[in-house]
Amino acid sequence: MSHSPTAEAEVTDELAVVRPGLLARYTAELPGARAAVLTRLWRALAHEPLPWITGRSRGAHRLALRLAGGRTLHGPHADPYATGDHVTAVHLDRERYDDPARLMADLAVPHAAAFAAELAHSVASLALSRADAERSGEWPERDWEWEQRVVDGHPFHPNCRARPGFSVADQLAYGPEHRPVVEVGTVPVPAAECLVSGDWPDELRDGDELLLPVHPWQAAHVLKRSYDPWRSAHPLMSLRTLAVPGGPHVKTALSARLTSSVRDISTYSVAASAALSALGTELAARTDGLLHVTRTLGAATAHSPDLAALLRESPEEYARPGERVVPVAALATTPLPRSPAWLAAFTRLALTAGLRLLDLGVALEAHGQNLLVVLGADDTPLRLVYRDLADIRISPARLARHGVTPPALTGRLVTDDETALRRKLFGSLVAGALAGTAGSGPALGAALRAALPDLPRTPDLAALRQGPLPAKALTLMRLSPEIPGDQWTALPNPLVLEPGTSDQ
Structure with missing residues (x-):
């Protein structure tokens, strides 16, 4: 089975010079890195509005995607909220693919070649990150030590670890996981x-x-x-x-x-x-x-x-004495007992704060990098910290309704469009931070249902309960570079999602 020899071989050659002690571990991490990127790519193929996918059909154990031109992709059911490396191979007609870059190249859709190169880099870089990951199991003490635990990057983006233009030496010198x-x-x-x-x-x-x-x-x-x-x-x-x-x-x-x-x-x-x-x-x-x-x-x-x-x-x-401030993206890497009760409490806290801010007039870009949780000495989620306001959305009409003078700003941050505001918060918080922490659709749905009785009863909550969940169509965006800005997909609502019904 051929893989992506250029990216993987380049890292191998550079490692032999700058860090030869990592070579064996890097080689051992490659199959898992391919599966991790393929899992994210397969999720996108199953759930994003890619124009060259003409139909999707579910069997008892498999999902089939019909492609323009008559070919068919086959693979496992695709829970849109699952994380991990669980997709190890898919089939294009009768040929088996365990390498996401080779699959994308052979699909030969518009812009596939450039995206395939990025996927190859993502695999090679992810394997390098995993090879050099912290394995002590000790709890971090400082803020940057929590950030170093996030080895795999974005939980749902196929380019989760792509750093084109960075040599191996650059990654080792500047990547937080190193x-x-x-x-x-x-x-x-x-x-x-x-x-x-x-x-x-x-x-x-x-x-x-x-x-x-x-x-x-x-x-x-x-x-x-x-x-x-x-x-x-x-x-x-x-x-x-x-x-x-x-x-x-x-x-x-x-x-x-x-x-x-x-x-x-x-x-x-x-x-x-x-x-x-x-x-x-x-x-x-x-x-x-x-x-x-x-x-x-x-x-x-x-x-x-x-x-x-x-x-x-x-x-x-x-943080007060005895408390820890943890980036939400790092929660999946901690030894926290993320029981259903803990996940429900965290979901209740995050959505209460997010919905209040949205009702006031600000939609946060509350993904796992921007959102942090303050944990008590017993690991109870107590409060939230939000950083980086550069990509929020501000509604002057909502602010004025609550007696807040809108800032003297124009441009992309400012909108009264309810769809845009809700996409910003729900796409980042629910389909991003909460989904990445829960790790599956059923777990996310259970946490949301447990939190619902205590959430602010706003029109935004009603919209979250009633419709599909918005999420950025990350692969569609990479395959349509001629279209500026965000593009979106609609995922099955995790509040009604049942095990075994996660495909579109």
């Missing part, structure tokens, strides 16, 4: 040529110049210039955001494609950051202590998405 210390630098820029939002600290000023924090990869590969040393820091899940010990989290521009997006920082985001931070603080105060929003301390840009930075509070600021 536990590096990154030397963040600064680049001087005349203050008159910069846009600043919020308070820019004196530490990052030098006379008439601002010192903009820069990621070393960005300096070498995009800016192509030297930089001055500033702070040693620990990369977080997003890779471009780093925790300075005893200090803030620093979000840097990193103009590489990670998962789906190029991670630069737009001038729009910098300009909006102070107003968004003030709004987040104001609305969080109305949640009776259920939710905190980390403040953006300052943001600056040299009017370039490639040279900008944001300074943000650490979520640890909101």
